Amino acid sequence: MVIQRWQSVLLLCACLLMAAFSFCSLGQVQTPEFTLNFTALGLSYEGEPTGNAPSGYYLTTWYFFAVSLLSAILPLLSIFCFKNLPLQKKLCLVEVLLIIAVCAIAASLGYNVEQGNIGWSSLICAPVLALIASIMAYQRINKDHKLILSVDRLR
Numbered sequence: 046m047v048i049q050r051w052q053s054v055l056l057l058c059a060c061l062l063m064a065a066f067s068f069c070s071l072g073q074v075q076t077p078e079f080t081l082n083f084t085a086l087g088l089s090y091e092g093e094p095t096g097n098a099p100s101g102y103y104l105t106t107w108y109f110f111a112v113s114l115l116s117a118i119l120p121l122l123s124i125f126c127f128k129n130l131p132l133q134k135k136l137c138l139v140e141v142l143l144i145i146a147v148c149a150i151a152a153s154l155g156y157n158v159e160q161g162n163i164g165w166s167s168l169i170c171a172p173v174l175a176l177i178a179s180i181m182a183y184q185r186i187n188k189d190h191k192l193i194l195s196v197d198r199l200r
């Protein structure tokens with residue numbers, strides 16, 4: 046007997062939020078010379094290069110992209126582990142730790158932009174919302190696990 050209701054929806058929401066965070070623009074950095082686009086892959090030059098203007102990435106952050114993408118994949122995997130509730134709970138805990146790491150890395154990268162002003166996108170709050178969804182899913186999985194254990198004791 047497995048009860049899978051709202052935790053699947055919450056884990057799917059966490060997955061979608063972190064996937065959007067991984068692939069969409071998180072903000073723009075205005076410098077005196079040019080504008081940089083801030084994504085999980087790094088800081089890239091904005092616009093079409095003309096003349097001797099720089100193009101490509103100013104700073105690559107593959108580690109940030111890898112951690113944020115992994116935090117998007119784990120909730121999707123844990124949805125399909127519904128028959129193994131202890132594994133599903135462990136995946137949720139790892140997911141929470143990865144989202145906290147993503148928040149720390151994003152704050153560090155945003156703080157360490159040396160020159161210029163950074164304008165954050167509204168998508169920057171996605172990890173916080175995904176963290177809340179993952180914690181709520183963990184609580185519901187734990188509640189269902191206790192319920193199944195109590196029913197098994199009665200048999």
